[in-house]
Amino acid sequence: LSEQIERVRKIHGRVLLFDCHSIRSRLPFLFEGELPDFNLGNYNTSTCAPEIEDAALEICAGAEGYSCVLNGRFKGGWTTRHYGKPEKGIHVIQLELAQQTYMDESAPWLYHEEKAAKLRVHLKKLLSCLEQTITSLT
Numbered sequence: 001l002s003e004q005i006e007r008v009r010k011i012h013g014r015v016l017l018f019d020c021h022s023i024r025s026r027l028p029f030l031f032e033g034e035l036p037d038f039n040l041g042n043y044n045t046s047t048c049a050p051e052i053e054d055a056a057l058e059i060c061a062g063a064e065g066y067s068c069v070l071n072g073r074f075k076g077g078w079t080t081r082h083y084g085k086p087e088k089g090i091h092v093i094q095l096e097l098a099q100q101t102y103m104d105e106s107a108p109w110l111y112h113e114e115k116a117a118k119l120r121v122h123l124k125k126l127l128s129c130l131e132q133t134i135t136s137l138t
Helices: 002-012 050-061 078-083 113-136
Strands: 015-023 038-041 068-070 090-098
Touching: 002 015, 015 078, 015 113, 038 050, 050 068, 050 090, 050 113, 078 090, 090 113
Parallel strands: 015 090, 038 068
Antiparallel strands: 038 090
16 A cells, blocks of 8 residues: 555655545444444544545535534544655545445345435545545645
8 A cells, every 4th residue: 555655646746545444333342322424534633634624524514414523433543544644745534434324234234225325426526525625735
């Protein structure tokens, strides 16, 4: 991954790594309550430019019917913290996506095309906005 990040940074002068995973919304052995649908993390604004944080938060928080948090329970894992060096043009933001947004969170873990299609609209919008934002950074 380091080699690819450096390769892209040399070509474009900057790079954005979007570290995305999905997780069950309820994990009682880790925390009480339910996770928001979109869990963004940038290790308290240290792994990406503020413009990237703002763009991601605007899209996710504005996604009707979904909940969102920035630097909540997931502030950014190892990948986010290890690679995020915005001062060197390497920007990283993490998204932990609640599985309930597109599938059942228990066996037999059924995929729901209608829920996924609705979610896909917002994810495409998010990725497009992040692309525009990283491109606009000087």
